[in-house]
Amino acid sequence: MTTTTRPAARWKAALATTLVVAAGLFTTATQAGxxxxxxxxxxxxxxxxxxxxxxxxxxxxxxxxxxxxxxxxxxxxxxxxxxxxxxxxxxxxxxxxxxxxxxxxxxxxxxxxxxxxxxxxxxxxxxxxxxxDGQGILVRKDLGVTKAADLDGATIGVQSGTTGELNIADFFRKTGKKFTPVTIEDTGEFTNALETSRVDAITQDSSDLVGKRTQLKKPDDYIILPERLSKEPxxxxxxxxxxxxxxxxxxxxxxxxxxxxWGITSKNVDEFLKSPDPAIQRFLGVDPSLGQAIGLDPKFAYNIIKTVGxxxxxxxxxxxxxxxxxxxxxxxxxxxxxxxxxxx
Missing domain, CATH: 3.40.190.10 (Periplasmic binding protein-like II)
Structure with a gap:
């Protein structure tokens, strides 16, 4: 038979109380905001x-x-x-x-x-x-440049309020080249500045430049240079x-x-409802325990995949x-x- 001394018993009781209070605070914190x-x-x-x-x-x-x-x-x-x-x-x-x-x-x-x-x-x-993503540079083909370092002395449009302003300045500082920045606030004027030759190039996240190139009147007259000047997560x-x-x-x-x-798509998600894999059952809400534990609809992931993929x-x-x-x-x-x- 194991006996517990009074100090140990008091310590265990205090610990239990602390855990109960902490659990209550945790529940409140995760449920409200x-x-x-x-x-x-x-x-x-x-x-x-x-x-x-x-x-x-x-x-x-x-x-x-x-x-x-x-x-x-x-x-x-x-x-x-x-x-x-x-x-x-x-x-x-x-x-x-x-x-x-x-x-x-x-x-x-x-x-x-x-x-x-x-x-x-x-x-x-x-x-x-x-x-x-990563920052790129969109230029007119008739400039004859194939890499960013060829733009020494170029006029480059940058959009204010973005990380691109600092990135392009850092790039030219590192390479010892010079450029003239033209800050453009109006998004609609950004590509117009390139088409009207107000600037030789524009720089932004490459994801933006791919989309903007499609909006130009003659997209084939422009190229995105191969370099990525930054990391843009x-x-x-x-x-x-x-x-x-x-x-x-x-x-x-x-x-x-x-x-x-897991290979679950909007087209086959219903078939995965029959999966014997317990992880997939929890993920799709077949087993509702996960959703109940986190306070969300157990089928939230299923509904996302079924609707948007x-x-x-x-x-x-x-x-x-x-x-x-x-x-x-x-x-x-x-x-x-x-x-x-x-x-x-």
Missing amino acids: PTLDKIKQRGSIKVGVGTTPGFFAPDSNGRWQGFFVDYGRALSITVFGDPDKVEFTNSSPQQRLPALQAGEFDVLLSGVTVTITRAFQLGFHFGPTVFY LAPAIAGGDDRWLEIVNWTVNATIQAEE NYGEIYDRNLKPLGWERGYNNLWTNGGLLYSPPFR
Whole structure:
């Protein structure tokens, strides 16, 4: 028979009380948050987007379409079980971060680059990287340049409010070359400056440049140079202070990546409901224990995949028609950088 001394008994009792209190605090923290509360009271999610074909653009009927738009609809599914309880608003690079700080948006899905100053100085939290990008340069072919270093002395358009301003300056400083920057705030004037020869080239994330090249009157007269001047990991951005909302953003994105890892698509997801794999049963809500444990609809991942598809489907539907290759945006099993933490 084992006996317990009074000091040990008191210690165990205190520990048990501490764990109960901690568990209560944890539950409260993960269930509440100012952003998520506003979203639920409003009945919709406010999403800031840009205007780049393939990533975000309204169609002829005014309905927003694109890679990042699909993630806005996926978030709406996670929160409301409905892909259409979301409001998309075009926001320029100069306006988007201040608007997020001011609470005008619940999340930015406008191709925001993750940076340390945006995290520390501006207090933003970032979800998983959904698109690995890099800054490029779009030039007129008649300049006869084949690489960025050939642009010594060129006039280059940069868009204010983006990481591109600093990146292009760093590049020319490192290479010992010179250039004349022309800062352009109006997104609509950015490509016009190139077409009217106000600038010799424009620089921005290559994802933006691919879309902008398609909008030029004579796209074949322009090329994107091969160099990538920077790392531009694009991720959902939210204001700090709402851990629950951050985790919803995180796991909504991860669900699309995990589904592709398992080969689950919008077309075959119903067949996977019969899978004997316990991990897939939890993921799709056949076994509701996971959803119940995290306080979400057990079928949230199933509903996302059934409605908007897995990561590969979202990518192929929106970006493949523009000529984009997966590259770094492939699964880790295919040589890319996409990787989902475990759903358990």
